[in-house]
Amino acid sequence: MTTVRQNGSLYTSVQNNIATIEFGHPASNSFPSELLSRLTNELNSIAKNDAISVIVLKSEGEKAFCAGASFDELVAISTLKEGKQFFSGFANVINAMRTCGKLIVGRVQGKAVGGGVGIVAACDYVLATENASIKLSEFTIGIGPFVIAPAVKRKVGVSGLSELTLDATNWKNSYWAKDKGLYAKVFETIKELDEEVEILASKLASYNPEALSEMKKVLWENTQNWDELLAERAAISGELVLSAVTKKALAKFSKK
Numbered sequence: 001m002t003t004v005r006q007n008g009s010l011y012t013s014v015q016n017n018i019a020t021i022e023f024g025h026p027a028s029n030s031f032p033s034e035l036l037s038r039l040t041n042e043l044n045s046i047a048k049n050d051a052i053s054v055i056v057l058k059s060e061g062e063k064a065f066c067a068g069a070s071f072d073e074l075v076a077i078s079t080l081k082e083g084k085q086f087f088s089g090f091a092n093v094i095n096a097m098r099t100c101g102k103l104i105v106g107r108v109q110g111k112a113v114g115g116g117v118g119i120v121a122a123c124d125y126v127l128a129t130e131n132a133s134i135k136l137s138e139f140t141i142g143i144g145p146f147v148i149a150p151a152v153k154r155k156v157g158v159s160g161l162s163e164l165t166l167d168a169t170n171w172k173n174s175y176w177a178k179d180k181g182l183y184a185k186v187f188e189t190i191k192e193l194d195e196e197v198e199i200l201a202s203k204l205a206s207y208n209p210e211a212l213s214e215m216k217k218v219l220w221e222n223t224q225n226w227d228e229l230l231a232e233r234a235a236i237s238g239e240l241v242l243s244a245v246t247k248k249a250l251a252k253f254s255k256k
Contacts, residue, residue: 083238
């Protein structure tokens with residue numbers, strides 16, 4: 001069961017040096033801009049908390065992990081400034097995950113689309129269920145996964161990114177994602193997933209926090225330019241979303 005709040009929900013609980021961040025939204029755990037901003041701020045806040053050494057990132061319910069960005073907000077974009085600002089939401093979250101200094105364990109119970117795949121890719125270690133298929137469908141609405149592409153490419157390589165992006169209408173199953181390096185392990189049930197997440201997070205939290213922090217830096221080497229890179233990518237998407245081709249494509253999906 002997920003929240004009914006239209007701006008979504010975000011809750012953090014801390015226990016034994018582990019911060020569990022849980023997000024939710026009634027539209028398949030998608031992200032309106034406000035929720036992306038809240039997640040960014042929460043990650044930046046946790047970065048300063050010496051009592052936390054590990055983060056578990058999860059979403060509400062037993063179905064979709066994350067359906068990406070808010071479709072309603074996407075359709076409503078009318079200026080270049082609005083477009084860049086909208087797509088900067090996921091850029092800010094990915095950069096906050098990259099720089100927070102805490103190892104992030106992703107708990108993925110269901111499907112992830114678009115920006116949701118980007119968030120999964122920005123986790124340092126991901127555990128998932130067999131239902132956690134992924135898809136990058138941006139081409140079908142006239143844009144591309146430009147903002148999240150660096151994070152996805154970092155995990156699955158250029159060939160994996162190409163396969164996901166160009167085959168925009170088809171899902172890749174969880175075992176494809178595991179073979180490509182996006183997931184570390186795949187489980188049959190959510191119960192098994194949660195048990196393994198708890199075991200892993202507890203182990204990590206028992207280690208030297210300074211060693212964990214230094215390892216985080218190693219894992220993210222050569223990404224220092226991402227603040228600028230992802231902002232540039234957000235501007236590209238923000239311009240494309242205003243094109244006649246994209247507006248026509250969006251109209252087909254709009255409920256209005």
